Amino acid sequence: MKKNDWILIAAILAVVLVAFLAVNFFKEDGAYVVVRVDGKEVAKYSLSENGEYPLNGGTNILRIQDGKAYLTSATCPDHLCVNQGKIDQSGETITCLPNRLTVTVYSAGTNDVELVG
Amino acid sequence: MKTKKVAFLGLCITLAMILSFVESQIPVSVAIPGIKLGLPNLVMTFLLYKVGWKDTVIVSMIRIVLISMLFGNIQTLTFSVAGAIVSLLGMILLKKIDRFSCVAVSVTGGVLHNVGQIIAACLWTQTAQIAFYLPMLLFSGTVAGAVIGLLAGLMLKRFEKWKL
Numbered sequence: 063m064k065k066n067d068w069i070l071i072a073a074i075l076a077v078v079l080v081a082f083l084a085v086n087f088f089k090e091d092g093a094y095v096v097v098r099v100d101g102k103e104v105a106k107y108s109l110s111e112n113g114e115y116p117l118n119g120g121t122n123i124l125r126i127q128d129g130k131a132y133l134t135s136a137t138c139p140d141h142l143c144v145n146q147g148k149i150d151q152s153g154e155t156i157t158c159l160p161n162r163l164t165v166t167v168y169s170a171g172t173n174d175v176e177l178v179g
Numbered sequence: 180m181k182t183k184k185v186a187f188l189g190l191c192i193t194l195a196m197i198l199s200f201v202e203s204q205i206p207v208s209v210a211i212p213g214i215k216l217g218l219p220n221l222v223m224t225f226l227l228y229k230v231g232w233k234d235t236v237i238v239s240m241i242r243i244v245l246i247s248m249l250f251g252n253i254q255t256l257t258f259s260v261a262g263a264i265v266s267l268l269g270m271i272l273l274k275k276i277d278r279f280s281c282v283a284v285s286v287t288g289g290v291l292h293n294v295g296q297i298i299a300a301c302l303w304t305q306t307a308q309i310a311f312y313l314p315m316l317l318f319s320g321t322v323a324g325a326v327i328g329l330l331a332g333l334m335l336k337r338f339e340k341w342k343l
Contacts, residue, residue: 063283064278064283066283067279067280067282070279071283071286071321071325074286074290074321078314078321081314098305098308100304101304101305142212145212146210153308155312157212157304159300159304160254162305163304164304164309
């Protein structure tokens, strides 16, 4: 390995560190989740209410339990979205690529329309 | 193209396909989709130094098309191509600059592969929030790329006197 290799790796890791710090700094307890299909907001559910909701005509099932949101089933074969686990901090997102579906957490004070990007 | 080269590149495609398959059999227990070792990139990094970028791009694209036909679908093909194009571009450029070893080239490939796939995922779902995964993927891409790059360096050393 050359010295330049170390510099490049250090630079990338520095970017990663800054990104992690920024994400953690702006992270807040979530208040609700927004479900998007093909980029369009299709549903909004409060994290403070337990419940089970079929999404996108039943391709995925969203469960909200004890302030955390997670997907319990999906029609796709790999179930990556189910494996992504539980989310409850603002910005955290569960993605189901085959159904083009995402579930994103927002905190109480934010207007999700402004947060795009 | 010399017969020896045709045979060698054919072997490389096969090897890259086997590495793709091996990688798909490794269970990923982490919650972030897209984290992987990038084993096929071992072949691409090696080829980039041994036979040049044109043949490397051809081998990479054939591998992706064949693997998608065997195990994937149009979605996996789209994401593989997106990752491969961005990562190969970066690797070729970095090698052309000639100030880095194959480790940095491979790290760049790993990181840019993840960047390309996140961009593809954002376009695919029309949802920018997917960029939330990026910091974790940049980190895993760096580590995986470094491991693959060190391995590629060892291979290149052993094949130093070997010529096509």
